[in-house]
Amino acid sequence: MSAKAKSRLTPEQQKATMTRVLQKIRPYGFFVGCSLIVAAVSVAAQLYIPILCGDAIDMMLGKGAVDFAGVLRIVYEIVAVAVTAAFAQWLLSVCNNRITFAVSRDLRNAAMRKIQTLPLSYLDSHPSGDIVSRMVADVDTFADGLLMGFTQLFSGVLTILGTLLFMLRQNVPITLVVVCITPLSLVVASFLAKRSYGYFQSQSTVRGEQTALVNEMIEGQKVVQAFGHEAQSLAAFDEVNGRLQDVSLKAIFFSSLTNPATRFVNNIVYAGVGLVGALYAVAGGISIGQLSIFLSYANQYTKPFNEISGVVTELQNALACAARVFELLDAEDQCPEVENAVRLEPDGHVQIEDVSFRYLPDRPLIEGLSLDVRPGQRIAIVGPTGCGKTTLINLLMRFYDVNGGAIKVSGTDIRNVTRASLRGSYGMVLQDTWLRAGTVRENIAYGRPDATLDEVVAAAKAAHADSFIRRLPEGYDTVIAEDGGNISQGQKQLLCIARVMLCLPPMLILDEATSSIDTRTEVRIQAAFARMMQGRTSFIVAHRLSTIREADVILVMKDGHIVEQGDHDTLLAQGGFYAKLYNSQFEGVET
Structure with a gap:
């Protein structure tokens, strides 16, 4: 079986990895709860600003009919809401960083403790560079993906739900236009996420091989030079580096398609809302201010799909790296000491x-x-x-x-x-x-x-x-x-x-x-x-x-x-x- 085939995880293994990641997060449930609350506050504040802007627009329609006092009052409200949203966003970053780096610390500590209990047979049969790669590079990649997931996934999902609720309150038919086009974005994101996960998993595996080879060559550089083995060493590195380039390019290619593909769908949503909303405005069904609210919401509604699709890609990479760390943690320990093992008092016999x-x-x-x-x-x-x-x-x-x-x-x-x-x-x-x-x-x-x-x-x-x-x-x-x-x-x-x-x-x-x-x-x-x-x-x-x-x-x-x-x-x-x-x-x- 090729290294590429072995590195791919089945859907069941992906689900098991995700379950274990959630178990690692569970001890920090307080910060997760705080993160959800401040994310909700931040999203609510950001969604309230378009309503205030729409009200201000309706106060400025008509020659000589501008309600300056009302507009000024709305400006003050917008400033207050914007400050609230910024403060909530800062608290969100604090909570998410605390969760991410605490989980990363726990993973590294667990991996280091695991190494102390692994049998020598495991250490003899696995390159030290690959083990180092799992503890350092893979945990770092996992942390980056987890941080992006907490920072953008919570806010993105809440923004989508909040936007839909606000739009439903304003006008149901226009909201249905948004809802009908949305599944197209989900289908595109799902297809790209599935393709990119396998390549990210292969990327982590080959990167571990490369780290092991580099570690071996650096430690044995005197021997390499003494026996004139430089050309063979470079050839071996080029081979591994070539495979890493291949899987990395494919992973980046599919992950980079996510943003333009979802942006294309988002533009369709925006155009649909603009067209239907303009017809309603001409017919007197909604005001100009309400149309601006819908256009703003259409933009805010579709933006999280771009972020979430990027988050999904990063989470795929993070899960691939987490799976390699868990593989190390799941390695069989050395034979445990018997119950009631005694302390040896040697006499030399x-x-x-x-x-x-x-x-x-x-x-x-x-x-x-x-x-x-x-x-x-x-x-x-x-x-x-x-x-x-x-x-x-x-x-x-x-x-x-x-x-x-x-x-x-x-x-x-x-x-x-x-x-x-x-x-x-x-x-x-x-x-x-x-x-x-x-x-x-x-x-x-x-x-x-x-x-x-x-x-x-x-x-x-x-x-x-x-x-x-x-x-x-x-x-x-x-x-x-x-x-x-x-x-x-x-x-x-x-x-x-x-x-x-x-x-x-x-x-x-x-x-x-x-x-x-x-x-x-x-x-x-x-x-x-x-x-x-x-x-x-x-x-x-x-x-x-x-x-x-x-x-x-x-x-x-x-x-x-x-x-x-x-x-x-x-x-x-x-x-x-x-x-x-x-x-x-x-x-x-x-x-």
Whole structure:
């Protein structure tokens, strides 16, 4: 199915989206009520002005028969009514802005909360740029459409109803002329709205793809340039940009037809009222002032149709964007914690019992994995790329749930403990570093925001990061760019190590923790790690096997299974898979 076909919503889905939008508006019912009231006041004032003008015209007919006192009194009334209408219009804008931006805020807050509960499998399978587009661009577009809807839809509908009532009071036959021609405008607006909605929905989807691509290319620009992939990147962008241009042009084309089409119908209405009204005036059925009232009302009656047709188009776009946001909000959460989940009090004892796991249903990765780790043991995990080392770490942290078997910490299945207490029991240093935009001190204290400066400095010294930090322009108060873009990869990894040194949790996970650090500094950090790991259960993932010689147990994984386990000397003596891996690093032998 094409992206275009998938992006179109059925009428039932459109109705469901609209229902959910109304549910989001419901908490602000007071402001909605106020908006309706001031809209009614504004419309009534605007509709009363033509009546006053018509009365003034009738007071000025005939030579020497002008009622100046009466006209002056009407002028004062017109000024007072106009001021009332302007004030009501201002209050209408205040109420509508309050509703719109409150709903937008609620949507963004809900989306941000949703991201915190989404499973990693969702984030791994959806481009981050597309998620950002839903939270920023789609919510902004939704807000614009909602604001226009509240500002113009209420006033437009009330103007149409009020105009009809006033005209019926003046003359029924002329009013019937207006009513008979009106359905033509509704048919045109409905046809264009249905055609434009699908294109606006496609536009939102393709825009999300474009944002994801741009985000990916910006983050990986060094790699793009290093491998000379600029032309391919531009071609990929041109392809997405071309599709966005295509759907955007179609959406704008159909939406832009609405105004001239409805204006054409409005001109027919105005001409019909003018012709029939003139005949009645000649026959003495209505006065000249009353004719001017009808012409003014005909203009006011048809004007909202132009606005409403534009509002309908914008609302179609807004609903299309809202549907994408709701799609994110409706994504399945990570497996909820069990009722009465306990807080983990870890003693470092980890048991892996007959664990099976697969990312894809038809592709087994880990099968029948069992392991008993005693408190304080250092467990090294080695093996070829793709054998399941990092997956095992993800299972220990419960980033993913096992498909079979169980993982227990301190004798308790980790599915029966709170995620916060489980993850708070581990300290992680990964090969892929992550730093937030903020000061060096804030990044080191990420896990302990209340840490003092002395504690932060002590952790940095333990990680051998203090010396380079003090050479920075502002020392520990130096602001790091997003993801540490203004420092080296090795420096970023030292800060991540200092972050764990500060928290000192009861269990550690080190996944290629020193991969980006020079050899001399690595020796020092390994010594610091050795001190830190004393009395703490530690899981160490390493490709450089020389760094894990001192591990109590080395697990050798291959194709999701533990094929060998033991200490370094024992495994070398066996001459098996581990020995081949180890020797290959020093002899250049392929395994």
